[in-house]
Amino acid sequence: MKADPSLEKNEKALQGLLSQSSDFKTSDFAAGDRRYRLFYLDTMIELAVVQDHIIRPLLRHTDVTVREAVSILDYSETELLSVASKALVEGKTVLQFYGEAKFYLLGTELKKERSINTPVNERVLRGSNEALIENLDTNINLMRKLITTPDLAVKHYQLGRRSNTKVAVLYLNSLANKDVLKEFDRRIGRIDIDYVEAPGFLQELIQDKKNSLFPQILVSERTDRVRSYLMDGKIAILADGSPDCLIVPVSFWAFFQSPDDYQIGWLIGSTFRFLRIVCFIIAISLPGAYVALVTFDPRIIPFEIALTLQSSMQYIAMPAVLEAIFMLVTLEILREATVRLANPVGQTIGVVGGVVIGTVVVQSNLISTMMVVVVAFTAISSFVIPAYEMRSAARLLSYPFIVLSAIFGLIGLVLSFMLVLTHLARLNTMGIPYFYSGLSSDTIKDTFLRGPLGSLKKRSKESLAQDETRIRDPRGWTK
Structure with missing residues (x-):
């Protein structure tokens, strides 16, 4: 009209x-x-x-x-x-x-926004203390200040028939793979929905396998982390009203990396990186391994430890598998209550609830003391993982490990690992292998460990960057 x-x-x-x-x-x-x-x-x-x-x-x-x-x-x-x-x-x-x-x-729009603060969900030890905020233009401004090159491309979309949510896609034109950009543009262009809530809706609508526990898109609020992935040839997705940035494509190993790893010596960074991967394995398998050992194969346990387990389980009527599930569910309830309540009250509930419940269930002979130790160590191990999505996946994976271990013993534990590895090997992110792309000879130096900068000459395989070489002559002064 x-x-x-x-x-x-x-x-x-x-x-x-x-x-x-x-x-x-x-x-x-x-x-x-x-x-x-x-x-x-x-x-x-x-x-x-x-x-x-x-x-x-x-x-x-x-x-x-x-x-x-x-x-x-x-x-x-x-x-x-x-x-x-x-x-x-x-x-x-x-x-x-x-x-x-x-x-x-x-x-003549009225602009009201909160000031730029430090990251809330990703603690900064060293590096930039600027975090993304809810204003899309401000976030793009932050990224352009960090990446001062005309090669940084910004492409705008409007998603949602009724919400008209503004979305910006950032990438380096000379690095980002054109086929990946084309595939991303195809996926985001076919989203037909009334309302888009970022980043959750976008994450689910564009990832390859929506039914997988493992996150296939990295979420970050740290500007320095987003910059490092853009420099690897990846794509960053910003949405108006959200302080989070989505990064695609990423591999399984990216969820164990932290920008702080590159701000300290490579030996210390490698130690912390390896520790996170070990803690992930502990978080998904320790309760299941305990259930398998005490239920089917107690003879494998050293004699002194077996005596300790026997004394702690002597008056416990509940089977080990139910003990583990009960304690893990209780831990999840406490964690959710701590997150949802107001900050001062949430901290009190977390501390008091954990102490009171742990003491009561042990003194009433519902749960053995060793199971409390196993579940506590499992929870602490999951908290070491930097990415929230991968922490959540590790906590949920522990349940099938417990069930299979309770049915088949140590064979069930091994079977659980085989199923997880098979699933990871079959996953793709934007059509690119999710798991084993980080295990190539060029990029394995930045997966389990953080190798010296001079050895990280190639960009990650999953980004399929147009220019694979990242470092050419880092210590030219020694010649």
């Missing part, structure tokens, strides 16, 4: 398109022989900008065009009412003067 030369008719039409919203306002003024009307949502605009950069210039310059008079960069024109209504909800002021069937769309 096109604009009408009548200001009153356009006002009624825009009011109808905006569902009779109470914050839709109009303002009339005259400059010379011209009669102007402003249409705007008073909850979305900066009034000072309207007065200083639209009304005053038009009153001062009565013999020039609107484009020449107003001092606003965000300027466009349209004859469509639908375009004008969309501009209004974006915070723009729509200008029309009587007798002309045209709208002038002027950017």
Whole structure:
């Protein structure tokens, strides 16, 4: 529907398109022989900008065009009412003067955002303390300040039929693989949904296997981490209203890496990296291994330890498998209560609840003391994993390990590992192998361990970067 030369008719039409919203306002003024009307949502605009950069210039310059008079960069024109209504909800002021069937769309949006703080979910030991926030433009600004090259490309999308969520895709044009970009563009372009909640909706809608426990897209709020992945030729996805960034494609090993590994010596960084992978194995298998040993194969346990286990389990009527499941479920309930409650109360519930429940279940002979130790060590091991999604996957994986170990003993434990490895080997991320791409001869130096910088000459295989060489002559001064 096109604009009408009548200001009153356009006002009624825009009011109808905006569902009779109470914050839709109009303002009339005259400059010379011209009669102007402003249409705007008073909850979305900066009034000072309207007065200083639209009304005053038009009153001062009565013999020039609107484009020449107003001092606003965000300027466009349209004859469509639908375009004008969309501009209004974006915070723009729509200008029309009587007798002309045209709208002038002027950017006057009110910008309110929280300040840039340190990362909340990813603790920084060394490196940048700037974290992403909910404003998309500010996040792009942060990334452009960190990557000062015209090679950084930003592509915008609008997802959601009703929400019109703004999404930005960042990549380095000379590094990102064109086939991966094309596949990503195909997937995100075919999303047909009313409302997009980032990053959760996007993560589920574009990943390869939606039913896998293992995360196939990395989520980060650290700007330095996003920069490092962009420099590897990967793609970063930012959404308006979310302080998180999605990284694709990534391998299984990326979830055990931390930017802090590269801020310290490679020997220390390698130790911490290896420790995280060992803790992941402990988190998924320790309760199952305990159940298998005490239920089927106690003779494998050294005699002194077996005596200790026997004394702790002497009056316990509950089978070991039920002990493990009961304690893990109790731990999950405590963890969820700690997260959902207000911060001071949540910390109190976590400490008091853990101590009280642990003491009561042991003294009442419901759970053995050794099972409390096993579950506590399992929980601590899962907390060592840097990525929240991988921590959650490790906690949930422990349950099938327990069940198979309770049925088949140590054979069930081995079978569980085989099933997990088979599943990982079959997973893809954006059509690229998820697990074994990090085990090639060039990139294995940055998976289990963090090798010296001089040995990390190749970029990760899963990124399929156009330029595979990352480091050429790092210590040229020694020649």
